[in-house]
Amino acid sequence: MAPSTVTVAVQSRGKPIRKLPKEVQLSPDEPTQKLYEQLAKASGYSIHRLRITKAADRALVPNSKDSTIEQNGLNEKTVLHVKDLGPQISWRTVFIIEYLGPLLIPALFLYPLRPYLYYNFDKIPEPTDIQRLVCALLFLHFLKREYETVFVHRFSNATMPARNIVKNSGHYWILAGCNIAYWVFRPDSAAATARASPALVYTGLGLYVFGELANFNTHLVLRDLRRPGSTERGIPRGFGFGAVTCPNYFFEVVSWVGVYLVSGLNWSVLFFIAVAAAPMALWAKKKERRYRKEFGDKYKRKRYVMIPGLV
Known part of the structure; x- marks a missing residue:
């Protein structure tokens, strides 16, 4: 049975983001847009200022309502890098x-x-x-x-x-x-x-x-x-x-x-x-x-x- 939630680790890439949480919990069937919304709310940054990639292969996690957490291969072992793109x-x-x-x-x-x-x-x-x-x-x-x-x-x-x-x-x-x-x-x-x-x-x-x-x-x-x-x-x-x-x-x-x-x-x-x-x-x-x-x-x-x- 697929887990009801997954917890992924989160790290800043480049310039540190002070209020960035160390991990977030999401449902596998949730859109990746929810991931961006959670991190934007926690960090106090605009959702458009963040760029999220997977640490393993640097693949971009899209800010999309049509792409799910599971489809992007995010699981309990995933480490995400979050980059501050600066003022937008x-x-x-x-x-x-x-x-x-x-x-x-x-x-x-x-x-x-x-x-x-x-x-x-x-x-x-x-x-x-x-x-x-x-x-x-x-x-x-x-x-x-x-x-x-x-x-x-x-x-x-x-x-x-x-x-x-x-x-x-x-x-x-x-x-x-x-x-x-x-x-x-x-x-x-x-x-x-x-x-x-x-x-x-x-x-x-x-x-x-x-x-x-x-x-x-x-x-x-x-x-x-x-x-x-x-x-x-x-x-x-x-x-x-x-x-x-x-x-x-x-x-x-x-x-x-x-x-x-x-x-x-x-x-x-x-x-x-x-x-x-x-x-x-x-x-x-x-x-x-x-x-x-x-x-x-x-x-x-x-x-x-x-x-x-x-x-």
């Missing part, structure tokens, strides 16, 4: 902060900060219509991202280390905010000329609108694959998914190419596209491997993971 911050909050910078910085550079940024020019003309248009495109892009963060995305992980917020935000605040805004809004940039190319502007606007709408649609498809409160996903299908693994990344690039054209081919926008696209391609390759492993023959394998005919 929710992924939703991280995204909101990340996008807030490039949402506001372009308008600040174009208007109130303009005299101070370009003080070395003999004459600082009023922003051109193209510069105002680029500013509007940047604002709308990141406003859409903020909307998706609050109302669309469902996150598989609740939190991340709070210290990462500076690194994550730097990419957007510096490259998509300060760098693009400074160079595109300069009085001597291509966007400052009165003779903007209609072909570039209208082609860029078309790509931007298409990319933004298609990207938003892809995010809705991905959102509907995951039930609220669950980390399980279905196989993504719909517009773009027949061509690449991650059409949301492809449409993101299309949208930014639109901004690049409207800006008069400003190098700062192209630089941001390159820096952003490189990690997205790696994420897309990892996702393709995960889909193949998770869904097997049910999943139609993709030759290209991000950009049709290229990556």
Whole structure:
């Protein structure tokens, strides 16, 4: 007969956790989530701040309501290591902060900060219509991202280390905010000329609108694959998914190419596209491997993971 309870030993790993109990009792059929809840309550730490592994093989014990104590092989001989991951911050909050910078910085550079940024020019003309248009495109892009963060995305992980917020935000605040805004809004940039190319502007606007709408649609498809409160996903299908693994990344690039054209081919926008696209391609390759492993023959394998005919 299976025991009604099991007692597992608990030890801190790395930085000591002062109030961590030396052992806990659990029923074999209880979810591992209960283990996290017990240790979080006893230690006074957030449940998301703890990482529990088995001492014998360092296998992760998941914080899950669908995985039981028995399924993870926890018994009377088990010793668990508990690691303090440090202060945590929710992924939703991280995204909101990340996008807030490039949402506001372009308008600040174009208007109130303009005299101070370009003080070395003999004459600082009023922003051109193209510069105002680029500013509007940047604002709308990141406003859409903020909307998706609050109302669309469902996150598989609740939190991340709070210290990462500076690194994550730097990419957007510096490259998509300060760098693009400074160079595109300069009085001597291509966007400052009165003779903007209609072909570039209208082609860029078309790509931007298409990319933004298609990207938003892809995010809705991905959102509907995951039930609220669950980390399980279905196989993504719909517009773009027949061509690449991650059409949301492809449409993101299309949208930014639109901004690049409207800006008069400003190098700062192209630089941001390159820096952003490189990690997205790696994420897309990892996702393709995960889909193949998770869904097997049910999943139609993709030759290209991000950009049709290229990556």
